[in-house]
Amino acid sequence: MHNIMVLNAKGGCGKTTISTTLACYFAGQGYKTALMDYDPQNSSHHWLEMRQPTQPEIRSIDAARSRTGITRTWQLHTGVETEVVIMDTPAGVTGGQLVDLFNKADTILIPVMPNVIDLNAVEGFIVELMRFAKNRLHGKRIAMVINRVRFKTASYQKIEELAERMGIPLIGSLRDTQNYAIAMESGLGICEMKQSICAKDKKQWQPIINWLHEAIPGKESVNSSAYSEMNGWQPEAKSIAIS
DSSP: OEEEEEOOSSTTSSHHHHHHHHHHHHHHTTOOEEEEEOOTTOHHHHHHHTOOTTSOOEEEEEOSSOOTTSOHHHHTOOOTTOOEEEEEOOTTOOHHHHHHHHHHOSEEEEEEOSSHHHHHHHHHHHHHHHHHHTTTOTTOEEEEEEEEEOTTSHHHHHHHHHHHHHTOOEEEEEEOOTHHHHHHHHTOOGGGSOHHHHHHHHHHHHHHHHHHTTTSOOOOOHHHHHHHHHHTOOOOTTTOOOO
């Protein structure tokens, strides 16, 4: 099982959008997928409630609220067959909570918005993250994704400089588009929307998907292949062995 955590202490940077998109992708590729929502707003959980039974199944785990009558360990249990867990985290994560979340993740994606306020906030967050993570990485993979970006702006270049300075790869840039809002309101992911509408967005996700698959083996599944072809989002054969 591989745990992918979308993490940033700054709110409004697109953590839920990225989490739901990834959950849709892996479920559609045939992975037994769970979406674990640590945010008290429960946005990911509410999005899952809007999904149709005909869409690839994604298990919902509410990690934000303790439930009476069961242990915390059992509440967060993903199931023995689960292969990929996507973890959507809240804003304001710091200190002990950040350490706890960090220890649960195999891969961490840090979404960054291309503006001065978010850039300053994420720099402080990454400094804190890397300070206690320095001797605890143990094979963990960390990368940055720019969200709602306009290319070739000063803010975009500053994020590139920050990634290089921190030694964290910048693996993708997602454009500012209403397609993500439409998907969220419909219980869909970008990979489940019509190719004619979201071709640009799916193309922008390709390097992110390829990077994730460096640590997550591809699946050889007729169903997942058909799903990819139908939605126009196919992993690159040179990076991932998916038929």
